[in-house]
Amino acid sequence: MITFEALGLDETLVKATSALGFEHPTPIQEKAIPVLLSGTKDLIGLAQTGTGKTAAFSLPLLQLINPNQKYPQALIVCPTRELCLQIVHEIELFKKFKQQIQVVAVYGGSSIGLQIRDLKKGVHIVVATPGRLIDLIERKAIQLDQISYVVLDEADEMLNMGFKDDIEFILENTPKRESTWLFSATMPPEIKRVSKKYMHEPFEITVGKVNTANKNIDHQYYVVNAHHKYEALKRLIDFNPGIYGIIFTRTKADAQTISEKLTRDGYDIDALHGDLSQQQRDKVMGEFREKSLQLLVATDVAARGIDVKEITHVINYDLPDDTEVYTHRSGRTGRAGSTGICMSLVHTKEIYKIRSIEKLVQSPFHKLELPSGKDVCRKQFYAFMDKLLQTDVSDDRYATYVPMLREKFADITKEEVLTRIAALEFDRFLKYYENAEDLNVREARRDKRDNQTRNTNFSEKSRSRNYEKSNHAANSDTTRLFINLGSKDGFYKASFLQFILDMSELKKDVLGRIDLREMNSWIEIEKKSASKMIKALDGKNYRGRKIRMNEAN
Known part of the structure; x- marks a missing residue:
């Protein structure tokens, strides 16, 4: 097998990898490092989370940096504070024998004054989240005009979170960069557009098939009635005594509710969602990493950038609306060669979603029975x-x-x-x-539904076409809302759905068709829930822009 030395890394970096117990590079490292060491080649690396991407770009940077030049030479941009700190931690390990190279993390939710002070001391590598970096640029507290290397880590996540304009602003403010390295788990159209505009003939590397799931993960699903969902969740937790995992919900309200109920029932658990302050978030994550908490309940937005080792289980209390999000959720477990389990609680009408995800990740899903008492x-x-x-x-x-x-x-x-x-x-x-009821949806009760389930996907498409033919006519129980946000604000359909549900704390069930346009959008919603959504969003600010929402009629 190939060694790190054979990739062209210098003696100090090879020594550092050996000290960490790394004998052989991962596939993404083996393919990327020799290309990046040239320092002049743009690169797009497609690989799932947990495949060793941080080392793939960190090791070449440490070799290319000139420690005698006391100004920022490399910039790493990532979506969240947690990932920012994780990258800095790993770079510190890799530069064990290159202590003269200085690394600084800049991110929101922490003192900008202290970060400016650290920057003034003289740094070589800056690891930043987009919002805080732009704040520093506008304050003229950081100089990027001598940046030679720009790394965009978890690029798809940054675009999904609405950082497209921020990324373009950052790239425009690094005019002397010699190369741009983009790492992503998926390759949505937005990334293609950014790469075409700001990268020159990038070298592309794909490790495994894009969107395929980790083969070390066992994908399981349990069919359960909606009113038994919480009991089913408790039963799965109790059936796995050594569980250390994350439970994913669709909205922050669900995350908080489930966390409170499980806490009352005696479980070591807490919630992670958008309403938490940075201090609260740090406290929860600290307790989870130290395993004071056995479980974490989180929304997709709040969980981005979390990298915790040894997670045994991921539980989808709600299936994600965007099937690509499933790969990000399941990828939290089964890392570094260990095995993991991803369990999903589904309603009979959601079986078609399981089939869609199964095709996407190209891995079989196992239908299991919920354990008895x-x-x-x-x-x-x-x-x-x-x-x-x-x-x-x-x-x-x-x-x-x-x-x-x-x-x-x-x-x-x-x-x-x-x-x-x-x-x-x-x-x-x-x-x-002792007298626990059977929570499984029995086959006898599902006979009539089976034929419907097989064709659900087709039926959904038919309903969609019929909807369009009827000129989006809403029934008597629904109305349509207008909102002045659209794809130009960095949204794609799933992230927009997550945003409006998080803001309004409504359930997805109250929504119908969402028509996402470039500058604005239309939302079909139950009439009784319309006023709550308008009240929650109208007049609020999104990225410095005032939101306007009203009934389309």
């Missing part, structure tokens, strides 16, 4: 026995108490002791699950 108790019991047997009792401190224990339990048999331990540990579980 007895199954859950049995699984918890076995896990407890394993934990009991693996407990370390080598510490001499316990020796002092052993004679007391022998005396206390002298008249009690070993079987009685074990029974009492089991009762103490499992009383809550046994009471809760």
Whole structure:
């Protein structure tokens, strides 16, 4: 197998990778590093999250930087604070034997004064989120006129989050860059347009098939009725005693509600959504990384840029509306060669979505039955026995108490002791699950629906065509809303849907057709929910622009 040295990296960087235990480069590193070391070639690297992209661009940058020139020579732009800090952390590890190279992270939610002070000390590599970087440019607190290398990491995520104009502004303010390196998990049209405008004959690398899921992930789905959804979620959590994962919901309101309910039910869990301050977000993420929290409930927007190792499970409480988002969710687990599980709770009418996602990620989905109450108790019991047997009792401190224990339990048999331990540990579980109902949607009840399910996708398309033929005529229970936001504001359909749902805290069920245009959009919505949406959005600001929303009629 090829080594890092064979890729052309200098001795200090090879030594650093060895110190970290990296013996051989990943596919994206093997293909990208030799190209990037030239320093003059634009590159587009397409690879899923967790494939080693950070090292693929960080190692060449560390070799190309001139430490004697005390000004920013490389700029790395990424979508979120978490990813920004993660990249800086990894670069610090790689430059173990190049300590003279200075790296600074600049991002929102933290003191801009302190960041300006760090920049003034003299830096070589700046890692930034778009908003904070532009703020610094406009304050003339950072000089980008000597930047030679620009890296756009998670480019598709930045475009999905509405940073298209910001990215173009940043590229226009780095006129002397020798090369632009763009890394992305997907290749939407927006990225093609940006690359065509700002890159010169970029070298393209694709690792695996674009949009395919990690083969180390087991994709599972469970068919459940809507009114049993929360109970099904609890049952899946209880059936996996060692679970350490993320639960994805469609809206921030759902994330908060589920988090509060699970907390009341005794689970170590918290929510991550757009209403949290940066301080609150940092606290939640810190507790999750330290495993003080077993689970995190998050929306797609809030979870972007999270990179936490050893996540065992991802649970889709709601399937995403955009099938491409599924690959980003599932990619949170099964990293660095480990295996992971992605579970989805679906309604019978959503089976067609599973088939669509299955085609997209090119990986089979397994339909499983929700465990019974007895199954859950049995699984918890076995896990407890394993934990009991693996407990370390080598510490001499316990020796002092052993004679007391022998005396206390002298008249009690070993079987009685074990029974009492089991009762103490499992009383809550046994009471809760003793008469638990079957949550599975039984086949007999689904016979009539099966034929409908097979053709749901076709029916959806037919309904869409009929809708257009009827000139978008809304029924008597719905109305149409106008909003002065569109694709020019950086939205695509799924991100726009997420935005209006997050702002209004309404359920997707109240919405009908969304007609996203360049400058504005039209939304079909239940009449009883229209006023709530208008109140939530009309007059608010989006990226410095006042939102106008009213009934289209």
